[in-house]
Amino acid sequence: ETKDIALFPQQNEFRNKENISGIWKFQKDSLDVGEAQNWKNGLPNTRSIAVPGSWNDQFTDSRDYLGTAWYEKDVFIPSSWKGQKIYIRIGSANYASKVYLNGKPVGAHEGGNLPFAFDISALINWNVANRITIQLENILKPTRVPTGGGVAGGMFNSNPKANFDFFPYAGLQRDVLLYSVQSDANIKDITVQTGFENTTGSVNVKVDTEGKATKGKVTISGNNKVYESEFVLNGTTANVLVKIPEVRLWSTEDPFLYKVAVSISDASRVIDTYELETGVRTISTNDKQILLNGKPVFLKGFGKHEDFPVFGRATANPVIIKDYSLLKWVGANSYRTSHYPYDEEYMNMADREGILIINEIPAVGLYFHGDKEELRLRQIACKKYIEELIARDKNHPSVVMWSVANEPTPEVMNMSPKDVKKADPQSVILFKELLDLVKKLDPTRLKVLVGVMGGPVEWLALSDVVCINRYWGWYTNQGDIKTGAKMLSDELDDLYSKLKKPIVITEFGADTFPGMHADQAEMFTEEYQVQFIKAYLDVADTKDFVAGMHVWAFADFKTGQSVIRFGGMNYKGVFTRDRKPKMAAHYLRERWTKKPEDK
Ligand code: GCB
Incomplete structure (x- = not known):
C-alpha cells in the first residue's frame, strides 16, 4: 500500500492528475445498515458535504457523531487516460475506510492522517460517469491510534471519549485525487539524501521503477547551474550520486531549494519523468546541541x-x-x-x-x-x-x-x-x-x-x-x-x-x-x-x-x-x-x- 503514496501525484507529459474534491453526497449510517443494503450501489438519502472538510461542524446535528458515514461522488474519467494505471488517492479519511468504484470494492485503509491510494484501472467505465463511494467509520477505540474509549481517567476524560486533548474531527479531511502513470513503465519512488563536504554538496538520488525501463537521467538545477547524471537501472533500481560544487545549503535563513528532475527510458525513448525539490542540508547532534549543517x-x-x-x-x-x-x-x-x-x-x-x-x-x-x-x-x-x-x-x-x-x-x-x-x-x-x-x-x-x-x-x-x-x-x-x-x-x-x-x-x-x-x-x-x-x-x-x-x-x-x-x-x-x-x-x-x- 505505502508504495502507492510515495510520490505525490503530478501532472506532466506522462502523468495525469485530477482533483475531485468539492461538494460530495453524504449520508450517516448510525444503524450500520449501509453494507447490508448495498449503499455502494447508490446512497438512498443524501445531503451535500464539502470535501475536504470534517463533517462535525458542517451541519447542526453531527458534531459528536461517532459511527459509520458514507460519501459518494460521480466522476467522469477522461478517455485520454485509457491504457494508463489509474489510482484514486485519498489524502485523509478519519478513521477507517472502504472504497468502492461503480459498486465494486477497491480497497480498505485504517488511520486518519495519512494518504493512501488504490489502483482502479480495471473497474473504470469509459465515457460515462463513475460512482465513487467511500464508507468511513470513526469510532474511538482502545485498539486504535490515537486511542479512545474513555481510558484517560478522571478529569482528563472528555466527551466524545477521546484519549487525547483535541477534538476527534472526522471525515474526508484532505483532497481526493485521481491520478495516472504509464502502465508499461513508471517511476515508483524517489529517495533523496543530501550531504556536503567543505563547499561541495552531494545529492544521492535513489530511483525505484516498475516496468520495462532500462536507464534514465537525473538533472539537478538551481543557483544558475545544471548538473546531469545518466544512469543504467540495476533491475528496477538506480542509485545516483550528484556532486554540487559551491553548493548553496538549505538553512532556516536561506531555505534554498534545488530542482531534482528524474526521467526513465527504454532503448528508444523517455517513458516517465518526475520532478521534486530538495534542500541540501544535514541534521545531527552533539551532546548538547542540535546541528543543522554542522552548526548549532x-x-x-x-x-x-x-x-x-x-x-x-x-x-x-x-x-x-x-x-x-x-x-x-x-x-x-x-x-x-x-x-x-x-x-x-x-x-x-x-x-x-x-x-x-x-x-x-x-x-x-x-x-x-x-x-x-x-x-x-x-x-x-x-x-x-x-x-x-x-x-x-x-x-x-x-x-x-x-x-x-x-x-x-x-x-x-x-x-x-x-x-x-x-x-x-x-x-x-x-x-x-x-x-x-x-x-x-x-x-x-x-x-x-x-x-x-x-x-x-x-x-x-x-x-x-x-x-x-x-x-x-x-x-x-x-x-x-x-x-x-x-x-x-x-x-x-x-x-x-x-x-x-x-x-x-x-x-x-x-x-x-x-x-x-x-x-x-x-x-x-x-x-x-x-x-x-x-x-x-x-x-x-x-x-x-x-x-x-x-x-x-x-x-x-x-x-x-x-x-x-x-x-x-x-x-x-x-x-x-x-x-x-x-x-x-x-x-x-x-x-x-x-x-x-x-x-
Ligand atoms: C499535553 C498534551 C497536549 C495537550 C496539553 C494541554 O501534554 O501533549 O495534547 O493539549 O498537554 O494543554 O494539556
Missing part, C-alpha cells in the same frame, strides 16, 4: 494543530499560508506536527520558508496498563504509520526529526519530577522497536519520542534529542510560576546529568482566555501566559544543553467537553483560534526577533 540551531516555535472553525481538521490553504506568516512574524523557526501528520502543503511550505519540523505519527494517548492484546494492535498501527509517514515525507529538507509518540503514559505515574518510577521493561522494548524502525527506514534524521511529566527516564533515553512536555506551574503548583520554574530548572539539570543529550521542551504553556487581564498575573489571564512563558524561556537560557523551546500551543483549538476545557476549547494558544495575537504572541515576537542568536 536553537528551535524556537510551537506545538500546532490542524484546527479551524467550520473546517475542523480539514485542509484550508489560506490558514496554512496565514500560519506560516505568523510563524515568521513571531520569529519562530520550527514546530512539531502535534499530534499527527499534517497535510503535505504544510511540509512544502516549511521547505520554502526554512521552518524545521518535528514530524509526529498519530501516536497520542498510548498507555501501558490494561489489555495486552490492545497494546499489541496499537504497536502494529504505530509501525504502519511510521512506514507511511516516512514514505510520504522523506524528501522534505524541513523535516529534521521523526516523533514516534506524544506523551505515552506509563503504568504508574507520579506528577512530581522527584519520584519518577522506573519503566516497565516491556514498554522500553516496544518503543525501541518503533525507534529502530525509524532509523532503519531513514538513517539521515533524528528520532524522538515526546515524554510526559512524571514519565520514565528510560523512554527518554531512547531519543536522539530528549523531548519533554512540562507544565509545572500550571497542572501542578497552580498559580505559582516561580516554584514551577524552579522545578523545571532542577529537573532539567537532573535529566541532563543522566542522559547527556540535548533537550527540547516540546510543550509548555498556560490556558489564556483572550482579553482576560489582571494587574498581578493570575491563571487564565494574558499576563499569566506571558509570565509563564517568560519564566520557562529564562530557565532555558541558563542551560547550554537546552536546544529548543516549543510553546504549547500556536493557536487555541477545539477539544471535547470536559471541566478543564471551557467551551470545549484548549486556550493555550498564543494566537486565538482565528489567529489574532494574544499578549504572549507580542512578547515572543519581541524576544525571538531581537537578534538571531537570542533564544
Whole structure:
C-alpha cells in the first residue's frame, strides 16, 4: 500500500492528475445498515458535504457523531487516460475506510492522517460517469491510534471519549485525487539524501521503477547551474550520486531549494519523468546541541494543530499560508506536527520558508496498563504509520526529526519530577522497536519520542534529542510560576546529568482566555501566559544543553467537553483560534526577533 503514496501525484507529459474534491453526497449510517443494503450501489438519502472538510461542524446535528458515514461522488474519467494505471488517492479519511468504484470494492485503509491510494484501472467505465463511494467509520477505540474509549481517567476524560486533548474531527479531511502513470513503465519512488563536504554538496538520488525501463537521467538545477547524471537501472533500481560544487545549503535563513528532475527510458525513448525539490542540508547532534549543517540551531516555535472553525481538521490553504506568516512574524523557526501528520502543503511550505519540523505519527494517548492484546494492535498501527509517514515525507529538507509518540503514559505515574518510577521493561522494548524502525527506514534524521511529566527516564533515553512536555506551574503548583520554574530548572539539570543529550521542551504553556487581564498575573489571564512563558524561556537560557523551546500551543483549538476545557476549547494558544495575537504572541515576537542568536 505505502508504495502507492510515495510520490505525490503530478501532472506532466506522462502523468495525469485530477482533483475531485468539492461538494460530495453524504449520508450517516448510525444503524450500520449501509453494507447490508448495498449503499455502494447508490446512497438512498443524501445531503451535500464539502470535501475536504470534517463533517462535525458542517451541519447542526453531527458534531459528536461517532459511527459509520458514507460519501459518494460521480466522476467522469477522461478517455485520454485509457491504457494508463489509474489510482484514486485519498489524502485523509478519519478513521477507517472502504472504497468502492461503480459498486465494486477497491480497497480498505485504517488511520486518519495519512494518504493512501488504490489502483482502479480495471473497474473504470469509459465515457460515462463513475460512482465513487467511500464508507468511513470513526469510532474511538482502545485498539486504535490515537486511542479512545474513555481510558484517560478522571478529569482528563472528555466527551466524545477521546484519549487525547483535541477534538476527534472526522471525515474526508484532505483532497481526493485521481491520478495516472504509464502502465508499461513508471517511476515508483524517489529517495533523496543530501550531504556536503567543505563547499561541495552531494545529492544521492535513489530511483525505484516498475516496468520495462532500462536507464534514465537525473538533472539537478538551481543557483544558475545544471548538473546531469545518466544512469543504467540495476533491475528496477538506480542509485545516483550528484556532486554540487559551491553548493548553496538549505538553512532556516536561506531555505534554498534545488530542482531534482528524474526521467526513465527504454532503448528508444523517455517513458516517465518526475520532478521534486530538495534542500541540501544535514541534521545531527552533539551532546548538547542540535546541528543543522554542522552548526548549532536553537528551535524556537510551537506545538500546532490542524484546527479551524467550520473546517475542523480539514485542509484550508489560506490558514496554512496565514500560519506560516505568523510563524515568521513571531520569529519562530520550527514546530512539531502535534499530534499527527499534517497535510503535505504544510511540509512544502516549511521547505520554502526554512521552518524545521518535528514530524509526529498519530501516536497520542498510548498507555501501558490494561489489555495486552490492545497494546499489541496499537504497536502494529504505530509501525504502519511510521512506514507511511516516512514514505510520504522523506524528501522534505524541513523535516529534521521523526516523533514516534506524544506523551505515552506509563503504568504508574507520579506528577512530581522527584519520584519518577522506573519503566516497565516491556514498554522500553516496544518503543525501541518503533525507534529502530525509524532509523532503519531513514538513517539521515533524528528520532524522538515526546515524554510526559512524571514519565520514565528510560523512554527518554531512547531519543536522539530528549523531548519533554512540562507544565509545572500550571497542572501542578497552580498559580505559582516561580516554584514551577524552579522545578523545571532542577529537573532539567537532573535529566541532563543522566542522559547527556540535548533537550527540547516540546510543550509548555498556560490556558489564556483572550482579553482576560489582571494587574498581578493570575491563571487564565494574558499576563499569566506571558509570565509563564517568560519564566520557562529564562530557565532555558541558563542551560547550554537546552536546544529548543516549543510553546504549547500556536493557536487555541477545539477539544471535547470536559471541566478543564471551557467551551470545549484548549486556550493555550498564543494566537486565538482565528489567529489574532494574544499578549504572549507580542512578547515572543519581541524576544525571538531581537537578534538571531537570542533564544
Ligand atoms: C499535553 C498534551 C497536549 C495537550 C496539553 C494541554 O501534554 O501533549 O495534547 O493539549 O498537554 O494543554 O494539556
